[in-house]
Amino acid sequence: MLKDILSVVQSTWLVFLHLFRKNPTIQYPEEKAYLAPRYRGRIVLTRDPDGQERCVACNLCAVACPVDCIALEGTEDETGRRYPDRFQINFSRCIFCGLCEEACPTYAIQLTPDTELAEYNRQNLVYEKEDLLIAGEGKYHGYNFYKVAGLAIGGKDKGQAQNERAPVDVKSLDL
Amino acid sequence: MIPTEILYPILLVYVVLFGLLTVAGLLIWVERRSLALWQDRWGPNRLGPLGLFQLVADIIKIFTKEDWIPPFADRGVFVLAPTVIFLAVIFSASLIPVAEGLAVFDVNVGVLCFLAFSSMGIYSVVLGGWSSANKFSLLGGMRASSQMFSYEVFMGLSLMGVVMMAGSFNLNDIVAAQEKYWFILLQPLGALPFIFAALAESHRTPFDAPEAESELIAGFHAEYSGMKFGMFFVGEYAGVAVMSAMIATFFFGGWQAPFPNLFPFLDVIPGSVWFGLKTLAFILFFILIRASVPRPRYDQLFGFGWKVILPITLLNVVITGAVVLATQS
16 A cells, blocks of 8 residues: 555656656647658649659559549640640548559659648649649659650650660661 | 725625636646646647636637536526535635635634535535436536545544644634644644545545546536536636645645744745745645546545545544643643
8 A cells, every 4th residue: 555655656756857858849830840851741743854744644643542532634735745634633632642653654743741731611622733733853853754765756756765776677677 | 985894804805706716717727737748748828928818718718608408407406506616615715814814704613614615515516417417427426425425534534633733723823823833744644634635625636536537528517518617617726726725724834934943034925925825836736646646446546535544534633632632731
């Protein structure tokens, strides 16, 4: 019994000592917690080093999305370059899993360390393409899908991509 | 002109009433802040200086809430119950000597009046639990009454040592008798049971079995909302303040300055300030206890009360009686 009472006295004393402990609370709007560069927050669409859209509207992100929050429609410009005509992400559904970023073959869709997405109106959480598209390259610098892909688009023919040899002219083969 | 002998007591009544209500209201903030600090948090710190206006926000919130009486409740008793605890606390507050000879109700049998008034608070809890017609509320009320049976017994007995040493039931005389030594030094076995009983009387952890959030939702006030709940709430805080004041009065020299022999210059500070500081210290102690001690099973509480505290208190009464008799003859 005496032991029990002493243990209560001891725990009371230990709790009292917490008065002098450093407080781990971060005073949010004034102070902000550090978020790592690869933190999974607000989703953006990035551009390649030439300032053109990276997205080729392949729909892989929309397929990978477990909550179906991505909707897009692709189109093609006169040079044959594909790009999304319409790109919507519904952030009220998004679970920030990052699977779209993993699925993207062109580093176009990326998650950023920004979590401040609050809106008064739920409808405002549906981001359109102009809300998603940023001016820069995001996390992956210097990557340009069309420069490494063997696809002929305006201004770049077959065989002109990086590390790509000129196509073989089958008629020149002397068999 | 109103003669001073009438004006003065009326003024005192209002000062004590206003003081008690202010302290009870402030305690909402004090408890939330200090509890948070002991749990390595900040508590409400955003509204006004140090978060003090949180209090105003809480009061506005509680006043504008829907005040709902369940259709199955015993309406009259249900409405009456929250007022009883508050009245009981105000009555006991009127007995406290705030400074030398300064009490609203300076009566010869102050100790007995205090015991009577403070135990009236139990009616509030029991009636509230009963009239709610809800099994959890009823369990809470029942627990409160059985807790009262075990703690009221030694609450009175623990004060008998003090009364014997002071030779008076008058609270002012009791404080005056502590001029040389506080009764905590002469009556440690009386002080400890009284502090336990004070905790139990104001339904604070670890003696909050009537409320027991984890078992009974909110116990006796589960069905209360709006300002009726607020009355229970403020009544509890006022009870904490009054019980702290009583601990200070009975065992820690009330309005007397500490160490009169060592530091006589402390007398410069008026007695009411010393009394306030001591009361504040015990209020904070009550909150510290809440921050650190978990709630035991309630039969363990009663076992502790009857098997440990009551014998200690009886022992204290016998020893004190013998010593007082021996020194007087």
